[in-house]
Amino acid sequence: MNKAVTRGVGYADLHDHIAALDAAGLLYRIDEPVNKDTELHPLVRWQFRGGIAEPDRKAFLFTNVVDGSGRRYDIPLIVGGIAANPEIYRIGMNVPTREEIGPAWERAIANPIPPRVVETGPVQDIVVTGDALRGPGNGMESLPVPISTPGFDAAPFLTMTGVITRDPVTGVQNMGTYRGHLKGPTHLGCMMLANLRSGGLEHWRKYKERGERMPIAILLGAPPLVTFQGPQKLPLGFDELSVAGGLAGVPIDVVKGRTVDLLVPARAEIVVEGYVDTEYLEPEGPFGESHGYVALEDYNMIIEVTAITRRRDAVMTSIISQVTPSESSVVKRLAYEPMYLSHLRDRLGIHGLTRVALHEPLTNLRRFVFLQFKTGTARSEIWRALEGALALQAAIGKFVVAIDEDIDPDNADAVFWAMSYRCNPVEDTRVVPHREPGHGPRTEGTPLVDSAMLIDATMKSPMPPLALPKREYMERAKILWERLGLPGLRPETPWHGYSLGDWTEEWDENARLAAEGRWMERSGAYAQRRRAGIEPNISVRSVEDRDDG
Numbered sequence: 001m002n003k004a005v006t007r008g009v010g011y012a013d014l015h016d017h018i019a020a021l022d023a024a025g026l027l028y029r030i031d032e033p034v035n036k037d038t039e040l041h042p043l044v045r046w047q048f049r050g051g052i053a054e055p056d057r058k059a060f061l062f063t064n065v066v067d068g069s070g071r072r073y074d075i076p077l078i079v080g081g082i083a084a085n086p087e088i089y090r091i092g093m094n095v096p097t098r099e100e101i102g103p104a105w106e107r108a109i110a111n112p113i114p115p116r117v118v119e120t121g122p123v124q125d126i127v128v129t130g131d132a133l134r135g136p137g138n139g140m141e142s143l144p145v146p147i148s149t150p151g152f153d154a155a156p157f158l159t160m161t162g163v164i165t166r167d168p169v170t171g172v173q174n175m176g177t178y179r180g181h182l183k184g185p186t187h188l189g190c191m192m193l194a195n196l197r198s199g200g201l202e203h204w205r206k207y208k209e210r211g212e213r214m215p216i217a218i219l220l221g222a223p224p225l226v227t228f229q230g231p232q233k234l235p236l237g238f239d240e241l242s243v244a245g246g247l248a249g250v251p252i253d254v255v256k257g258r259t260v261d262l263l264v265p266a267r268a269e270i271v272v273e274g275y276v277d278t279e280y281l282e283p284e285g286p287f288g289e290s291h292g293y294v295a296l297e298d299y300n301m302i303i304e305v306t307a308i309t310r311r312r313d314a315v316m317t318s319i320i321s322q323v324t325p326s327e328s329s330v331v332k333r334l335a336y337e338p339m340y341l342s343h344l345r346d347r348l349g350i351h352g353l354t355r356v357a358l359h360e361p362l363t364n365l366r367r368f369v370f371l372q373f374k375t376g377t378a379r380s381e382i383w384r385a386l387e388g389a390l391a392l393q394a395a396i397g398k399f400v401v402a403i404d405e406d407i408d409p410d411n412a413d414a415v416f417w418a419m420s421y422r423c424n425p426v427e428d429t430r431v432v433p434h435r436e437p438g439h440g441p442r443t444e445g446t447p448l449v450d451s452a453m454l455i456d457a458t459m460k461s462p463m464p465p466l467a468l469p470k471r472e473y474m475e476r477a478k479i480l481w482e483r484l485g486l487p488g489l490r491p492e493t494p495w496h497g498y499s500l501g502d503w504t505e506e507w508d509e510n511a512r513l514a515a516e517g518r519w520m521e522r523s524g525a526y527a528q529r530r531r532a533g534i535e536p537n538i539s540v541r542s543v544e545d546r547d548d549g
């Protein structure tokens with residue numbers, strides 16, 4: 001468990017989290033000046049494109065952020081601190097193992113704890129409003145906001161945000177992660193996607209109907225349990241801060257915003273307060289998107305910043321997104337996979353489903369969904385799951401593939417292997433029309449309506465064993481390999497043969513005798529079973545079964 005929990009409040013703030021990452025050897029502290037507009041994100045990007053294994057990816061804490069004009073920022077910036085790898089996320093979730101992440105989400109969603117309003121909090125140690133926000137170097141310009149994709153992005157963008165808005169009718173707050181385009185000291189763009197059913201956009205529409213501007217508060221760094229709520233897809237009308245309380249087991253302390261009637265976490269690092277215009281929109285972007293392509297300019301929302309509040313020791317958070325794997329895909333994957341498993345297994349009651357995996361590298365989670373089943377699961381259950389997987393979110397599930405439990409869904413080669421030998425496309429696939437195109441690059445040819453393909457790549461009947469030496473032989477050979485001082489091995493699944501149901505005791509006995517060097521003992525038995533009048537390549541069983549009667 002994470003021992004570094006903010007004194008007395010029961011959940012870690014970002015400073016506790018950074019200390020826990022450091023203690024776990026998961027933090028690089030970079031004290032030399034790094035240019036936020038040209039060097040910072042490209043440096044951390046190498047972690048995801050440089051052949052570094054997922055467990056070896058770490059958080060980067062930049063303590064000396066500068067820009068091209070030589071300006072130094074007094075706020076450190078953390079990148080990768082939320083989810084450079086699953087272990088970093090696990091530490092933030094304060095659960096003992098990765099397997100506990102899903103159940104922790106399920107418990108918190110089922111048992112939310114509403115936030116507790118307190119009078120003051122460190123997030124308002126420093127409050128900047130009015131004229132102090134304006135002019136060069138002030139307001140948004142005072143924050144070390146990096147450029148994520150230099151060469152393509154139009155400006156520095158806020159990335160790891162917690163954007164809080166309130167339903168003007170019900171009064172329930174929503175928090176989502178939406179990007180913010182820096183345009184001036186008090187001038188921001190914001191994109192809330194319709195195809196992802198963004199909660200903030202639903203609120204904006206309601207304010208627009210009333211002819212009112214929308215109050216907004218943007219968290220830039222917060223206790224990890226709060227930050228994790230931003231990308232989590234909860235039903236609209238669910239206050240994410242209550243789910244954060246459910247994860248913490250205690251209410252999240254919140255304070256009133258200084259210039260907006262919204263509640264913000266008292267232990268957040270930085271909060272940008274403001275109002276969203278509901279009449280005018282402005283060009284926003286280009287920005288490198290989480291689907292891996294650059295999102296081109298769209299008309300999007302305009303925010304007028306009215307306050308920036310912060311802790312005295314604030315640390316700002318930015319996230320690596322764009323081409324996957326990325327920090328953004330890790331954070332979403334760890335939140336979405338358990339939600340899909342619980343939707344299919346617990347809510348739809350599908351028997352035999354053991355795992356849901358969203359494919360991450362380059363495809364960005366939403367396109368390929370792999371459903372893993374126990375061997376022998378009824379086909380009716382497999383098809384119920386394939387169809388059910390399309391139902392939870394409009395944007396997830398373009399290719400949904402059912403696989404057996406011996407197929408590793410984290411290895412796309414293994415999934416192709418299952419599709420190659422366990423699927424007859426004419427019987428085992430179905431194309432479903434009328435799907436939303438979802439979150440992807442916009443091109444002139446992008447159809448307004450997409451479709452999905454469901455693929456059953458599970459075994460339909462017993463299959464012969466996998467043709468690798470049985471486990472015991474491979475294990476003994478590994479000992480020999482190591483004794484001979486051959487290069488280090490990294491076993492890849494499958495690394496040994498196993499039965500897939502079509503195998504007899506007799507064949508097992510043959511193989512055992514063969515391995516003992518006694519294969520010649522069967523010579524007489526083969527001779528006794530000779531047959532005339534048949535063609536080569538005919539199965540022994542079919543001939544002998546026919547002869548038997």
Ligand SMILES: Cc1cc2nc3c(=O)[nH]c(=O)nc-3n(C[C@H](O)[C@H](O)[C@H](O)COP(=O)(O)O)c2cc1C
Pocket residue numbers: 159160174175176177178179180191192193194196197198199200230231232233234290319321328331332
């Ligand atoms: C790093 C990151 C950036 C994101 N940026 C946006 C964005 O700019 N606009 C958007 O609508 N969704 C964005 N998303 C996805 C939303 O956060 C996600 O759909 C979430 O469920 C939104 O919360 P909501 O369901 O309360 O709207 C982003 C997610 C991550 C992890």
